[in-house]
Amino acid sequence: MKLRTFFLLLLAAVAAPAAAQNGCDGRLCFANNLDPFFDRLAQSRRDSGRPVHILQIGDSHTAGDMITNGWREALRQRYGHGGRGVLAAGRPYGGYLTWGVTASQTDGWEVNGIFGRAYANYGRPVGLSGFSQTARNTGESMGISADTPDQSFDRIIVCGIAEPGAGSVSLRLGFTTEEMDFDAPQRHTECKTVDTPYPQLGASLTTLDDRIVTITSFATMRQQGGVVLSNVGVSGSQLVHFNRNSDEVVRAELTEYRPDLIAIAFGTNEGFSQSLTPSEFEADLRNQVNRIRRLAGRDVPILIIGAPDAQTQSTALADNFGSPQSCGTGWYTPTLLGEIRSRQRRVAREMGLAFWDWNEAMGGRCSADRWRNDDLMRGDRVHFNQRGGARIGRMLFDDLERAAANHRG
Structure with missing residues (x-):
């Protein structure tokens, strides 16, 4: 009995530093970088005080507002309506x-x-x-x-x-x-x-x-209380295209709208690219994070939402960073998607951001098949319908709420 107890304690001692080094609690990694945002949520009221503001920028997943609306509705129920944003x-x-x-x-x-x-x-x-x-x-x-x-x-x-x-x-x-x-x-x-x-x-x-x-x-x-979730996205765009907006305009708008959290949700279109390299994407991501911080004039908490699983029937499209990965149903996951996600996680770890693994939330590689069969995704196995968006948004909300509770606790 004593020997068994010794080995259990040894295992715990080894596992604890590994988990701390990984920095992830399930799908959410480096959540401590969101502590200022969690503090704002804890201080928020339904009918008084400046509304808590979340600003998400991204591609068609953000523009279509399926996922963000699922997240928004969960926030409204918990913290109150702060406006459409x-x-x-x-x-x-x-x-x-x-x-x-x-x-x-x-x-x-x-x-x-x-x-x-x-x-x-x-x-x-x-x-x-x-x-x-x-x-x-x-x-x-x-x-x-x-x-x-x-x-x-x-x-x-x-x-x-x-x-x-x-x-x-x-x-x-x-x-x-x-x-x-x-x-x-x-x-x-x-x-x-x-x-x-x-x-x-x-x-x-x-x-x-x-x-x-x-x-x-x-x-x-709303002038008082609640949470605002703004979704500003452009269908088909990649993170590099966000650099086409004006520094002067973005600076003025960030000053006016003063987000308490910025979510960056790119990666899907990059994962299908036939010319982009992982190192180029990583450089773009680092540049844009630095740019957003500079234009915001403060160290605003940033959450990177990792690219979800997505599929194509074209082996030529899927063969963009190694041999196509078959899902066994005539559909393939572009090989670059995994590399994009890996770079997103690394940048989050090294630059003091949080990272949420959307791919893991879906169930990992090839999970788009199951989501489509469950009528949660559209036939392209890239975009989500309202039911699927609501489920993803709720998952993200629940993971952030757990992290916020741990922070308060």
Whole structure:
């Protein structure tokens, strides 16, 4: 009995340093780097104090809002509704989805984006949302309406480009109307907040003259209490494309929106790339983390969401960093995906970030088959439907809650 006890103690002594060195508790690694965010959550109230703000940037998984909405709803139930958060202005593309609110705009807006058909190398400046919208005529408008009363808001924030000769807009929130003039001696990003005494179901912006107006983001929030989860993503984009937005605009928006946590959710498109190398991706990731910290002007907690499992029927696409890995069903996992995920984890460990293993949450390599068969993913075995997104978002929420409880405990 004594010998058995000795070996159990020896095993525990060996295992404890190994676990500490690994820094992971299940799917979540290096959670101690999120301690300032956990402190903000612990201090938050449903109806008082500045709302806790989470800002997620990423690709189509973020833009489609399936996963982020699942995470958002879990946060709302636990901490209260703080607003819908930061959005691209208007409807920058067909099929633009915004759970909880509906976006609208007139036809006279011209879009610029960091990727895809909207991207123009010398186009108008773009900020955090990945898009900007420009009007040159009187009476052009865009708006946001809450889908249900519990999605109402009593604050809107609009950011745009102030510059010589720029026009002005009318901002309306419920029965409150204020004017915002973008004419300025030098180009810079201007943000304006409009508040009302009571929550409203709609807000709008309308141009007042024929001078140029460029809007970079439009946020709806609550003045007091709750949690806000903003999802700003561009379908098809990679992390390197995030560098196409303006430093000046991003700095101003980060200062205005002041996120308490930034989640970086790229990696899927990189994992399918036929030209990217793991070392190039790692360099991009390190550069963008440093850039975000510099533009934020503070050491904001950052969570890297590792790339999920995804599949293709094309062996040519899957053969991008070694022999294709068959899932036995005519589908293959791109070999580069695992390398991208490995680099994400390493950067998190070395740069003081947290890392969440989305692939592990799904069940590991080839798990997209099961998720598709369970009607949680779309037929492309890359994107998630609403049920699948809700499940992933809840998993992420639960893992962060456990880490927050451990921190408080």
